[in-house]
Amino acid sequence: MSGLALKSGNPIRKNPFPTWPVFGAEERIALLEVFESGKWWYGERVDEFERKFAAFQDTRFGITCTSGTAGLRAALTALRVGAGDEVIVPPYSFIATASAVLEVNAIPVFADVDLETANIDPGAVEKKITSRTKAVIPVHFAGLPCDLDSLAKIAGTNKIKLLEDACHSWGSKWDGRGTGSIGECGVFSFQMSKNMTSGEGGIVLTNEPELADRIRSFTNCGRVANKPWYEHHSLGTNLRMTELQAALLLGQLSRLAGQTERRQENAAYLEDRLREVPGIRVPRKHAKVTRRAYHLFLFRYIEEEWDGVQKARFIEALTAEGIPCSPGYPYPLYRNPLFLKWGRGPEGCPLTCPYYGKEIDYAAVSCPAAERLCREAVWLPHELLLAEKKDMGDIVNAIVKIRNNVRELK
Numbered sequence: 001m002s003g004l005a006l007k008s009g010n011p012i013r014k015n016p017f018p019t020w021p022v023f024g025a026e027e028r029i030a031l032l033e034v035f036e037s038g039k040w041w042y043g044e045r046v047d048e049f050e051r052k053f054a055a056f057q058d059t060r061f062g063i064t065c066t067s068g069t070a071g072l073r074a075a076l077t078a079l080r081v082g083a084g085d086e087v088i089v090p091p092y093s094f095i096a097t098a099s100a101v102l103e104v105n106a107i108p109v110f111a112d113v114d115l116e117t118a119n120i121d122p123g124a125v126e127k128k129i130t131s132r133t134k135a136v137i138p139v140h141f142a143g144l145p146c147d148l149d150s151l152a153k154i155a156g157t158n159k160i161k162l163l164e165d166a167c168h169s170w171g172s173k174w175d176g177r178g179t180g181s182i183g184e185c186g187v188f189s190f191q192m193s194k195n196m197t198s199g200e201g202g203i204v205l206t207n208e209p210e211l212a213d214r215i216r217s218f219t220n221c222g223r224v225a226n227k228p229w230y231e232h233h234s235l236g237t238n239l240r241m242t243e244l245q246a247a248l249l250l251g252q253l254s255r256l257a258g259q260t261e262r263r264q265e266n267a268a269y270l271e272d273r274l275r276e277v278p279g280i281r282v283p284r285k286h287a288k289v290t291r292r293a294y295h296l297f298l299f300r301y302i303e304e305e306w307d308g309v310q311k312a313r314f315i316e317a318l319t320a321e322g323i324p325c326s327p328g329y330p331y332p333l334y335r336n337p338l339f340l341k342w343g344r345g346p347e348g349c350p351l352t353c354p355y356y357g358k359e360i361d362y363a364a365v366s367c368p369a370a371e372r373l374c375r376e377a378v379w380l381p382h383e384l385l386l387a388e389k390k391d392m393g394d395i396v397n398a399i400v401k402i403r404n405n406v407r408e409l410k
């Protein structure tokens, strides 16, 4: 075997992996139809997509919107989470999970994740509940459903709302039920990198008719059904999806089940093989996860078991072998400048402080599992999992090759 590609050896892989987005005649024809109809705005395709996607996730109602971030804000507003309320969120996530909470003048409270799943730890959630807690937002990280039995039980016992951030989990099922259907609301994103996409876009799912009406009203300027167009009943905004986006999403949805199956098969193979590689850990799966999306293939790199070679160096070496990968989040959400300067400096308190009536110091927050995950996680993008089984062999071979030549990286 030649030396590492990083040290001018031959890379394991020269062929490119599949690229994202995947699209075809479905999108092309539907887009052209919308274009030529002259009706580009909220109409029958949005309606059809909302019905089909809600059904796909086993939920009664779907309300499309402009992004996952906007969907989280719409859901929080409809759930009447507001000024001074506390909302429990995981620190290992995209910023929107926490920033949407700030947008409704509420306070994000971070509960640590479980290192073995990268998902919020129900035990940690329970410890963070106070008399001011109004909701919890679990993220089904990388598509792996959180322990929804425990979370639903905690939410029920403590009378708080369960809002699923399902922005990684199109098609995932917990005990046979789609993610987003178990909490009061579930939010999905269709941004460009996501497993189904219209460039930007989002949807909120719910089983409760009154919530569906409130979410619809919020995303449509405070209007209500069957009332005059220029009559506004509540404070809303414009988060409407276009017909062009819905046309794209109907095409994307037609491929989702097949792509999910392929990603699952390839990921199962990778997990089995990588479990055997010293210094690599793959996430644990719960028996009640009956289907799952892979928005990412996440594994942990244990530096101490690689002769102290840093993760950044491993990622350089893996990339050089022809395997696209990334280190993921550099730090937990609460280490972002947004939180570190919260309540300090010329910007003072953004929105929330005056309502909270309490000091809050995010610099003092510590979630050791999330911090460790940021140090150890390696992400492979989901489109890699759309390749053939033999291509998965290249990923394993590249990691094993680096392992066998780790001294070259010192």
Ligand SMILES: *Cc1c(COP(=O)(O)O)cnc(C)c1O
Binding pocket: 066, 067, 068, 069, 070, 093, 094, 096, 097, 139, 165, 167, 168, 189, 190, 191, 201, 202
């Ligand atoms: C992408 C994402 C969002 C937000 O979605 P946008 O459509 O980009 O606004 C929210 N939460 C998580 C976990 C995400 O990955």
